[in-house]
Amino acid sequence: MDEIAxxxxxxxxxxxxxxxxxxxxxxxxxxxxxxxxxxxxxxVILKQVQATDxxxxxxxxxxxxxxxxxxxxxxxxxxxxxDSVILAKRFGLQQKSKVRVIDDCTVGGYNKAxxxxxxxxxHAIDQLAAYLSWLCTSIGNNINxxxxxxxxxxxxxxxxxxxxxxxxxxxxxLVWDSDQQTPCLLGVNALPxxxxxxxxAFLRISMASWYVGTVGLKLxxxxxxxxxTVICKRCLSRSTGLAAEALFDLFGMWYxxxxxxxxxxxxxxxxxxxxxxxxxxxQGFAIGxxxxxxxxxxxxxxxxxxxxxxxxxxxxxxxxxxQWFEGYAFGRxxxxxLRILGDIALRKxxxxxxxxxxxxxIEFLAKRVLEAETLKITPVSLDTLIVFTDGACEGDGNRVGxxxxxxxxxxxxxxxxxxxxxxxxxxxxxxEDSSNPIYELELLPLYVALCLWGPLMxxxxxxxxxxxxxxxxxVCKGCGGTKLGxxxxxxxMEVECQLKLKSWYARVPTHSNxxxxxxxxxxxxxxxxxxVEAKADWNSILESLL
Numbered sequence: 001m002d003e004i005a006x007x008x009x010x011x012x013x014x015x016x017x018x019x020x021x022x023x024x025x026x027x028x029x030x031x032x033x034x035x036x037x038x039x040x041x042x043x044v045i046l047k048q049v050q051a052t053d054x055x056x057x058x059x060x061x062x063x064x065x066x067x068x069x070x071x072x073x074x075x076x077x078x079x080x081x082x083d084s085v086i087l088a089k090r091f092g093l094q095q096k097s098k099v100r101v102i103d104d105c106t107v108g109g110y111n112k113a114x115x116x117x118x119x120x121x122x123h124a125i126d127q128l129a130a131y132l133s134w135l136c137t138s139i140g141n142n143i144n145x146x147x148x149x150x151x152x153x154x155x156x157x158x159x160x161x162x163x164x165x166x167x168x169x170x171x172x173x174l175v176w177d178s179d180q181q182t183p184c185l186l187g188v189n190a191l192p193x194x195x196x197x198x199x200x201a202f203l204r205i206s207m208a209s210w211y212v213g214t215v216g217l218k219l220x221x222x223x224x225x226x227x228x229t230v231i232c233k234r235c236l237s238r239s240t241g242l243a244a245e246a247l248f249d250l251f252g253m254w255y256x257x258x259x260x261x262x263x264x265x266x267x268x269x270x271x272x273x274x275x276x277x278x279x280x281x282x283q284g285f286a287i288g289x290x291x292x293x294x295x296x297x298x299x300x301x302x303x304x305x306x307x308x309x310x311x312x313x314x315x316x317x318x319x320x321x322x323q324w325f326e327g328y329a330f331g332r333x334x335x336x337x338l339r340i341l342g343d344i345a346l347r348k349x350x351x352x353x354x355x356x357x358x359x360x361x362i363e364f365l366a367k368r369v370l371e372a373e374t375l376k377i378t379p380v381s382l383d384t385l386i387v388f389t390d391g392a393c394e395g396d397g398n399r400v401g402x403x404x405x406x407x408x409x410x411x412x413x414x415x416x417x418x419x420x421x422x423x424x425x426x427x428x429x430x431x432e433d434s435s436n437p438i439y440e441l442e443l444l445p446l447y448v449a450l451c452l453w454g455p456l457m458x459x460x461x462x463x464x465x466x467x468x469x470x471x472x473x474x475v476c477k478g479c480g481g482t483k484l485g486x487x488x489x490x491x492x493m494e495v496e497c498q499l500k501l502k503s504w505y506a507r508v509p510t511h512s513n514x515x516x517x518x519x520x521x522x523x524x525x526x527x528x529x530x531x532v533e534a535k536a537d538w539n540s541i542l543e544s545l546l
Contacts (some may be wrong), residue, residue: 014114034110132285168188189433
């Protein structure tokens with residue numbers, strides 16, 4: 001509170017909160033050294049600003065700057081010379097339907113004079129999901145009302161807090177004046193969007209506000225920078241809203257009271273670019289992508305399919321967006337297609353003409369965006385099952401393959417096993433890539449185990465032990481190294497998704513692998529341990545793989 005009153009100094013060391021975990025990031029330079037370098041750096045920044053195109057983006061940036069001058073967030077400096085201050089460059093960044101004004105405090109070295117002794121953190125969607133999961137698991141049966149929520153969005157969040165006298169005297173922004181066709185020098189009163197110190201200052205404020213609301217008002221909420229998402233019973237929504245809004249008013253923090261971001265409590269809450277579906281605890285909750293985001297991604301992918309070409313930079317951006325999308329759609333099904341996108345991103349070409357397998361990958365992603373289910377949040381099962389699998393390739397010319405697997409239940413009992421020769425049709429395909437297809441035969445029993453014991457594994461934690469490093473790496477990455485290997489891995493990923501399985505793949509030494517015997521058609525040990533044999537449905541397995 002003292003720093004809010006006096007303003008934040010954006011160089012030197014951040015004041016320790018003793019709340020965030022310890023992690024030291026030292027300033028690269030002290031502020032005196034940055035000042036001594038200013039003469040050369042400021043000349044370069046001045047040239048960059050003078051070279052600004054007087055386009056619509058520059059005009060919009062200047063209009064936003066005039067509004068900030070009127071609100072006294074920044075002020076015109078007509079007395080300072082360029083050699084006595086540290087410059088930052090102000091420019092506009094087009095973001096969909098709006099232009100965000102950025103104050104680049106790195107270009108003049110100011111950000112390099114700032115250090116922290118703590119690792120800053122924010123709440124992600126995980127914290128909200130944890131709240132919802134706890135509701136389902138611990139008190140769901142005692143709630144006879146809908147769960148509703150809303151997101152409070154702070155307006156001009158950084159501009160609500162000031163800088164110290166030291167920062168005000170030292171830091172200047174240089175922006176293109178579209179009216180006078182000349183650079184304009186600005187001093188700062190409020191936290192600039194683009195300074196490292198602004199981030200740490202604001203995160204301390206927002207986390208402190210969250211803490212006061214949680215402890216003092218018993219609000220069930222999370223905060224991500226300036227977005228506060230709160231949930232409650234519907235019958236408590238009015239009092240919850242009054243409490244949160246009163247807290248913001250007491251702190252003098254402006255939040256959206258009108259417009260698209262001023263919403264009512266509802267069972268559908270948009271937060272962090274996602275849609276959270278609340279309602280009846282007994283039905284569970286869901287977190288997924290908005291229809292607008294799905295449509296936007298699908299259109300982008302369809303445009304690529306129509307043109308049959310892709311720029312490497314475009315592939316890199318698309319891969320990042322799809323990875324984020326998959327993070328809220330159970331994640332691993334699209335790994336092979338994403339890897340192909342990643343390969344395109346590394347090409348040294350201006351435009352890549354897409355081949356058939358690359359178009360298939362894009363087509364798969366477009367279908368995935370359309371059909372991927374949202375993440376479901378239901379009562380948590382903490383049951384852990386252990387599955388051992390193994391494959392063998394022996395006989396005349398290594399033409400005979402066999403697989404085995406054993407499942408250990410949550411009590412540690414050897415519950416069931418399978419032991420089977422691999423059908424000739426599948427071995428024939430496997431031997432097209434290798435005369436000794438042990439890699440494929442180590443992957444295959446994982447898929448057989450999922451097909452056999454899927455109902456037992458639903459929403460549980462499963463540790464899969466196998467004794468082949470290449471096969472383990474393939475299921476960890478979600479990409480196979482051969483044609484058949486990729487087919488098997490892809491089916492494993494799809495079943496994981498259907499079962500909402502929390503999988504862990506680990507290596508076990510061969511002599512410790514209890515499925516080694518069943519993989520060689522010897523079930524003596526597991527039968528002595530009380531295991532019951534289960535029969536694989538090879539017809540359906542072959543149908544899905546071949």
